[in-house]
């Protein structure tokens with residue numbers, strides 16, 4: 382892998398909670414335009430890893446570099462401004478807002494106006510608001526739910542709320558989106574629709590890192606996979622390589638045959 386096409390570098394990242402080492406010296410590189418999966422059994426440290434990359438949690442040691450920016454030590458809003466955003470394991474849509482208002486909250490990061498100038502209703506504010514709305518509508522179109530723009534967000538089916546979260550993440554003009562269990566709770570049609578949206582956004586130049594328990598999605602959608610167990614990276618490779626790695630199969634995938642439920 383050439384250094385030029387690495388967009389995210391996770392380097393010896395560690396998180397300790399008291400006596401528990403949730404993430405233990407984990408390193409991997411993500412290339413620009415990749416769809417990169419992080420898998421592992423419950424408690425493997427996947428969400429903790431995401432929380433450190435996106436600044437939700439400080440790391441104990443190690444670092445994260447995105448393009449040429451060191452993310453370690455930065456706050457989530459600073460990281461979002463640099464071009465890295467995320468969705469959460471549980472749906473996080475604002476229930477008192479319409480769909481388009483929700484997406485506009487994602488776009489506010491890139492706005493030049495502030496509360497003071499907004500209060501004055503200056504022409505530049507009105508112009509920027511219109512631009513934000515257009516941008517929000519464009520993001521809703523990208524995920525295929527523009528027709529629901531003026532509905533109240535909680536009235537949307539679960540699958541559409543997930544698409545809404547992705548539209549909101551896309552509204553901040555990210556280069557990299559981290560998705561924490563995007564397929565959780567979706568039926569097969571909704572999952573298919575979401576996979577299509579992600580593949581299309583990748584074609585438009587976005588990079589994705591996602592945590593997922595649904596192996597069918599992981600194997601069909603990822604370019605490469607990192608496997609974690611007990612805080613440690615136990616393997617990495619293409620879906621084929623991961624499936625053929627006896628260590629990984631023994632620690633994780635092998636359980637599938639016994640119908641273990643991961644989610």
Ligand SMILES: Nc1ncnc2c1ncn2[C@@H]1O[C@H](COP(=O)(O)OP(=O)(O)OP(=O)(O)O)[C@@H](O)[C@H]1O
Pocket residue numbers: 398401402403421422423424425426427428429430
């Ligand atoms: N805030 C915290 N305080 C203490 N321990 C924590 C905290 N957050 C996570 N842990 C512990 O760290 C370990 C990794 O948890 P984490 O949620 O990152 O795993 P995960 O792979 O995302 O699991 P799941 O698939 O169930 O979401 C677990 O042992 C968990 O109990």
